[in-house]
Amino acid sequence: MKELLSGNAAIARGAIESGVTVAAAYPGTPSTEILENLALYPGVYAEWSPNEKVAVEVGIGASLGGARTLVAMKHVGVNVAADPLMTFSYIGVNAGFVLVSADDPGMHSSQNEQDNRHYARFAKIPLLEPSDSQEAKDMVGLALDLSERFDTPVMLRTTTRVSHSQSLVEIQDPQPRKLKSYVKDIKKNLMLPTYARPRRVALEKSLAGLKEYSESSPVNRIEWRDRSLGVITSGISYQYVRDVLPDASVLKLGFTNPLPEQMIRSFAAGVQKLIVVEELEPFIEEQVRAMGLALAVKGFIPYTGELDPGILAAALVKAGIIHSTGGIAKAGYDLAESPAVPARPPVLCPGCSHRGVFYALRQLKLNVSGDIGCYTLGGLPPLEAMDSNICMGASIGVAHGIGKANPALDARTVAVIGDSTFLHSGITGLLDVVYNKGNATVIILDNRTTAMTGHQQHPGTGRTLAGDPAPAVDLEALVRALGVKRVRVIDPLNLAETEAAIKEELAAKEPSVIIADKPCALLTKAVQPAVRVDAQKCTGCRICTRIGCPAISIKDKLAQVDAAVCTGCNLCLQVCREGALVKGEEKHA
Amino acid sequence: MKLDIVISGVGGQGSVLASRVLASAGMGLGLDVRTSEVIGMAQREGSVTSQVRLGEKLYGATIPDHEADILLGFELAETVRAVPKLKPGGAIIASASAIVPVSVQLGISSYDQKAMQQYLREQPGRVVLLDLEELAKKAGHPKTGNVIILGALSTLPGLPFEPEQLLQAVLSYIPEKLQNTNKRAFEVGRQSMEVA
Numbered sequence: 081m082k083e084l085l086s087g088n089a090a091i092a093r094g095a096i097e098s099g100v101t102v103a104a105a106y107p108g109t110p111s112t113e114i115l116e117n118l119a120l121y122p123g124v125y126a127e128w129s130p131n132e133k134v135a136v137e138v139g140i141g142a143s144l145g146g147a148r149t150l151v152a153m154k155h156v157g158v159n160v161a162a163d164p165l166m167t168f169s170y171i172g173v174n175a176g177f178v179l180v181s182a183d184d185p186g187m188h189s190s191q192n193e194q195d196n197r198h199y200a201r202f203a204k205i206p207l208l209e210p211s212d213s214q215e216a217k218d219m220v221g222l223a224l225d226l227s228e229r230f231d232t233p234v235m236l237r238t239t240t241r242v243s244h245s246q247s248l249v250e251i252q253d254p255q256p257r258k259l260k261s262y263v264k265d266i267k268k269n270l271m272l273p274t275y276a277r278p279r280r281v282a283l284e285k286s287l288a289g290l291k292e293y294s295e296s297s298p299v300n301r302i303e304w305r306d307r308s309l310g311v312i313t314s315g316i317s318y319q320y321v322r323d324v325l326p327d328a329s330v331l332k333l334g335f336t337n338p339l340p341e342q343m344i345r346s347f348a349a350g351v352q353k354l355i356v357v358e359e360l361e362p363f364i365e366e367q368v369r370a371m372g373l374a375l376a377v378k379g380f381i382p383y384t385g386e387l388d389p390g391i392l393a394a395a396l397v398k399a400g401i402i403h404s405t406g407g408i409a410k411a412g413y414d415l416a417e418s419p420a421v422p423a424r425p426p427v428l429c430p431g432c433s434h435r436g437v438f439y440a441l442r443q444l445k446l447n448v449s450g451d452i453g454c455y456t457l458g459g460l461p462p463l464e465a466m467d468s469n470i471c472m473g474a475s476i477g478v479a480h481g482i483g484k485a486n487p488a489l490d491a492r493t494v495a496v497i498g499d500s501t502f503l504h505s506g507i508t509g510l511l512d513v514v515y516n517k518g519n520a521t522v523i524i525l526d527n528r529t530t531a532m533t534g535h536q537q538h539p540g541t542g543r544t545l546a547g548d549p550a551p552a553v554d555l556e557a558l559v560r561a562l563g564v565k566r567v568r569v570i571d572p573l574n575l576a577e578t579e580a581a582i583k584e585e586l587a588a589k590e591p592s593v594i595i596a597d598k599p600c601a602l603l604t605k606a607v608q609p610a611v612r613v614d615a616q617k618c619t620g621c622r623i624c625t626r627i628g629c630p631a632i633s634i635k636d637k638l639a640q641v642d643a644a645v646c647t648g649c650n651l652c653l654q655v656c657r658e659g660a661l662v663k664g665e666e667k668h669a
Numbered sequence: 670m671k672l673d674i675v676i677s678g679v680g681g682q683g684s685v686l687a688s689r690v691l692a693s694a695g696m697g698l699g700l701d702v703r704t705s706e707v708i709g710m711a712q713r714e715g716s717v718t719s720q721v722r723l724g725e726k727l728y729g730a731t732i733p734d735h736e737a738d739i740l741l742g743f744e745l746a747e748t749v750r751a752v753p754k755l756k757p758g759g760a761i762i763a764s765a766s767a768i769v770p771v772s773v774q775l776g777i778s779s780y781d782q783k784a785m786q787q788y789l790r791e792q793p794g795r796v797v798l799l800d801l802e803e804l805a806k807k808a809g810h811p812k813t814g815n816v817i818i819l820g821a822l823s824t825l826p827g828l829p830f831e832p833e834q835l836l837q838a839v840l841s842y843i844p845e846k847l848q849n850t851n852k853r854a855f856e857v858g859r860q861s862m863e864v865a
Contacts, residue, residue, distance in 0.1 A: 084692050084702055188707060212703075212730075245705040245730035246692060319729035389733040419785050421750045422778035424679070424770040426715040462775050625774045630714050633774050 085249045087242040090213035091180060092117035093249065094220030095150045098176075099257045101125060102142035104135035106504065107533035108154030109189035110243040111182035115152055116536075119545045123257070128530075128537055128545045131472070131504040132157035136164045136179065143177040143233075144269065146260035148224050152180040155196045156471065160505065162199070165233070169203045170279040171269045172231035172286075175260045176224030183239045185359050186386030189532075191452065191469065193384070195361035200235045200337040204283055206290050207337035208236045208299065209315040213247040215299070215334065222299065230286050230293070235337075239359065241316045241386070291338040299334025302347050309376075309401065310351025312344065312364060316387070317357050323389045324396065324405075339367055348373045355380075355401060359387040377401060428457050430631045431607075431647030433598030434525050436572040437496065439627050439655070440579045441465040446492055446586075447482065451475035451506070453498035454532045455525050462628045466496070473497070473505030480509070480518040487519075491586050494521045499555065500530040500538040507562065513591045514563035521585045522593045525572070526555060527600040535603060559593045566592035573598060575654040601647055608648025609664025611641045617660035624652045624661060670700070670829055671724035673732045677751035678743030679768050680715050683815035686842060687741065688719035690819060694830045694838035695723035705730035714770065716747055720754075723829060739825070741818050743801075744768050749785045758794040762821045764814065765798040797821065797862060804857050810847070813854035820858020832859065 085093060091114050095103065103126040105115040119126040129135035132153040139151035153161060158181050165179070181199065184190040200207035208223055210216040216238060223234040267275050294300060306327045313321045314333040321330060331347040333339070348354050348368075353376040356365040362379060369375065380399035381387065393405040428435050438458035441448050442465040450456055450466035451474060459466030468478060479495035497506045502524050513520045530536040537543045542552035559567050566588055570581045578596070585592035610631075620637035631645040632652060639660065641652075646664075653661045674691060678684040688704050695702045703722040720732045732754060740755045742748025742763030755761065765786055772778045789796050799821065801814040808817060816839055823832035830838075836855050843851045 082696070084689075084696055084704075241705060241730065244707075245703060247703045247727075247730065248696070248701065316729070320731075322728035323733065388731045389729055393733070416788070416791065418749050418752060419781050419788050420779055421746050421785075422770050422780045423772045424714070424716045424746070425772065427771050429714070461772075461777060625771075628771055628775075630771055633769060 081251050082248045083251050084246050085213045085217070086113065086244055086246045087210065087213050087216040087238055088113035088182075088244070089117045090217035090249050091150075091152070091220055091236070091238070092121070093251065094217035096121050096124065097217070097252050097254050098148060098221040098224045099255045100148045100150045100220075100224070101257050101259070102139070102147040103127070103150045103152070104129045104138040104142075105152040106130070106132045106135055106157060107530050107536040108157050108182070109533055110184055110238075110240040111152045111154045111157070111180060112533045112536065113243075114150075114180060114182075115545060118150070126545055130539055132161040133164060136161040136168070139177055139179070140164060140168055140171075143173045143175050144262065146175050146262055148176045148257075150178050150180065150220070152182070154190065155181055155183040155194050156190060156192065157181075158196055158199050160472065162203075165199070165203050167271050168233050169205050170271055170276060170283055173227050173233060174263060176227035177233045178220060178223040178227060179233055179235050181235055181237045182243050183237060183360070185239050188240055191471065193360065195363060196235070196237055197336060197363045198361065200237070203233075203235075204287055205232050205337070206230065206234045206335065208234065208334060209336050210236070210238060210242055210334065211315050211318040211332075212242065213245070213249045216242060217249050219299065219334065226293070230290055232286055232290075237315070239316055287338060291341070294335050294338055294340040295342050297335040297340070300340050300343060301332055302343070302350075303330045303332060304350070305329045307350060308352045310347055310354050311357050312347065312354070312368060313357045314364060315359065317359050317392075320387060320389045320392045321357050324393045325402070333364065336364065339364065341371060344368060344371065345373065353401070357381060357392065425460060426457055427460075427628055427630055428454065428463075429601050430629055430645050431601030431604075431649040433527055433572045433596065433601065434458055435463070435627055435629065435649075436575055436578050436651050437523060437525060437596050438463040438465040439651070440575060440582055441494065441496075444579065444582060446494055446582070447489060449475045449478040449482065449493065449495045451495070451497040451501050452532075453501050453525075455496060455498055458496070462626050472501055473509055476506050476509030476513060476520060476522055479520040479522070480513045480516070483518055483520060484516075490519045494523055494582065494586065496523045496525060498531075499524060499526040499528060499540050500536075502555070503539050503553065507558070510559060510564065510591070510593070511562050518591055519589055520591055521582070522591070523582070524555060524559075524593060524595045526595050526597050529600050529603060531600045531602070535600065555595055564591050564593050566590060567595070568592075569595045569597050571598060572596035573649050573651050575651065601649070608650070609666055610643035610646035610648055611650065611652060611664055612662045613639050613641055614660045614662050617658045619658055619660070621657070624656055627651055627655055672722070672739070672829060673737045674721045674739045674741060675732060675737040675751050675754045676719040676721070676741045676743070677747040678717050679747060680717050682717070682743040683812065684717050684719050684743055687815045687819055688721050690835070690838045690842055691721045691723070693841065694835050695721075697834060697838065698829055700829065701725060701727045703727045703730035716750070718751060739822065741822060743814060743818065745782060745785050746780060749788060752789070752792065755792070755794070760795045760825055761789055761792060762797045762799070762818055763789060764801040764818075766800065766802055795825075799861050804861055805854070808850065808854035808857045810850045810854065813851060816851045816854040817858035817861070820855035821862050822858075823855070824859055824862040
């Protein structure tokens with residue numbers, strides 16, 4: 081039976097069909113739906129871990145404990161998990177282990193566009209790159225088999241277009257699940273210098289075996305067509321090559337670390353011109369060149385951004401490989417100039433509890449070190465109340481560093497971080513502030529969910545991935561336990577209270593934490609009556625538009641509130657100086 | 670047989686459902702199907718583009734620029750934004766109304782509704798701009814715009830599926846209690862093409 085599945089749903093299905101019984105992840109676009117789908121199947125233990133490092137560690141334990149295991153994360157999550165990963169390759173597995181890295185070329189929803197294929201080489205582990213949903217599903221099973229056969233974790237690397245595109249997938253019955261027995265083997269699993277040195281040697285041996293396997297892997301194949309042009313490609317790029325160069329011979333690589341050198345050499349020998357087509361880094365291209373093979377053109381595809389058939393066709397023309405783009409990206413079709421289309425950047429939702437905090441921060445003209453989440457949008461116009469954003473949890477360390485560099489900045493600097501992000505990797509930063517006697521003021525934007533990725537549970541929500549009740553961490557008690565004495569909880573949609581709290585805590589010569597406590601507006605079903613505009617009082621000053629609420633617009637020089645969009649959070653009332661915005665009235669039955 | 674459809678709109682308008690429906694209708698005919706979605710960062714208010722490809726044997730899920738046969742637009746400016754995807758002479762069925770983004774309120778960008786409608790009408794293929802809000806009222810539910818557009822689409826010539834097959838695909842995604850409303854919306858969409 082065939083089903084239409086996204087790459088992520090196919091990966092979950094592949095895990096089920098291959099007998100995976102333990103899965104762990106931290107949500108992150110474009111990887112999130114893998115665990116969400118996996119959690120729907122009975123008999124699988126699937127968890128949201130507090131961060132990706134913990135997820136990989138849980139996965140290592142599950143593999144040692146005898147269960148086939150899948151761990152998933154977005155590309156930057158692997159940075160967090162890199163520490164266990166780099167040594168996991170030394171100890172190897174008991175039951176099969178697959179790490180799914182979902183990369184985000186084009187940065188649809190990410191802070192960078194790193195190419196995680198380099199991680200597989202760096203950690204010396206096998207790498208699989210699916211190019212559609214069917215391959216994504218099949219490669220999970222292959223990864224687990226290889227993991228057990230070669231005693232190594234395996235990376236399955238997808239990209240946004242593989243994870244979020246849907247294509248037809250043949251569904252099969254799940255294999256029976258077998259739990260392997262736990263084996264105590266300290267020479268293999270206890271990594272300290274004495275035992276790690278021989279494992280380091282064993283790792284190279286295993287890689288040599290993998291290189292041999294690569295030559296005959298069923299996912300590496302040569303498609304002979306016209307031999308005047310040969311293309312080496314992998315992942316989603318394969319599809320673009322087939323769309324743009326339907327007649328070219330193709331070496332399609334599904335297993336890309338280690339590369340099949342002999343296969344590449346014989347393909348190169350069989351074609352007149354050889355090129356490599358890949359998205360982001362020249363990962364394959366550099367290795368092919370290091371083999372001493374001549375490429376007809378090098379580096380002709382942009383290293384930045386997402387590839388698509390149009391970009392590939394244009395690059396091939398520019399490089400002289402083809403003379404016209406053919407059916408793709410018709411050069412002769414000139415579009416009449418369109419009227420200006422307004423930018424539609426993502427904005428904080430109507431009723432978003434973060435809006436009050438960012439408005440207050442803007443009013444106070446503070447230096448704000450930011451973090452990863454919906455609230456990063458507080459750095460965009462009109463609020464523009466964020467100065468920096470690097471990675472999960474960075475806000476607190478950055479604020480502390482600014483204060484240590486220049487104590488005069490202390491009283492003007494705050495860190496803002498979401499609840500899920502704080503639990504992911506903000507706790508250690510705050511510990512540092514306390515320990516090293518910093519003065520940082522930290523605002524935890526506690527909307528009780530992982531909102532950005534689509535409302536996933538976390539250790540503070542009181543629910544697990546499966547929706548079961550769980551202990552919810554008490555943020556206030558947690559930060560007090562770290563040694564923060566000044567802790568207060570505020571309503572972020574009360575502007576006066578928010579501003580006063582920020583001013584007071586900045587003035588204090590010690591670390592302080594403000595918990596801005598309000599559930600995500602998209603999760604709160606109880607919407608208050610929409611705000612009304614008193615046209616007599618409105619002067620058209622536009623101050624209400626500075627909060628960046630999608631419900632507010634100006635029409636005929638007067639404020640206008642879209643009642644269908646307004647959630648009645650009443651933040652705009654507090655901004656209006658004329659009293660022209662009026663609280664909506666409760667409807668009485 | 671090959672059919673490439675681009676669906677553009679704003680988060681929350683049901684374009685993702687529309688792409689699932691088209692994919693499922695294609696699957697019902699035994700066609701190869703690929704879809705791809707790009708969803709803006711925010712859950713609401715961001716641009717959303719879906720691409721649906723139906724054919725005998727397909728590769729990429731991304732429709733190259735100037736290749737799409739049909740553009741379905743759920744919002745006026747988003748329709749204009751997606752025009753470069755459309756092949757010369759491709760059909761456009763779109764909402765004539767605007768969802769004005771915050772950037773316009775801030776004076777960062779502008780939104781000239783009349784100029785955009787005019788621009789779309791000047792495109793070489795068949796162009797139908799619908800008053801979706803009014804039609805949704807007629808269907809009896811404000812959130813049926815996506816099904817109305819699918820109903821309108823079902824009247825175009827050269828589709829691989831019959832209107833009834835598309836309607837059944839719609840209904841397979843709709844909960845029991847909304848079935849009649851959506852049947853009505855599909856019919857309203859079909860009728861809108863008779864007058865347009």
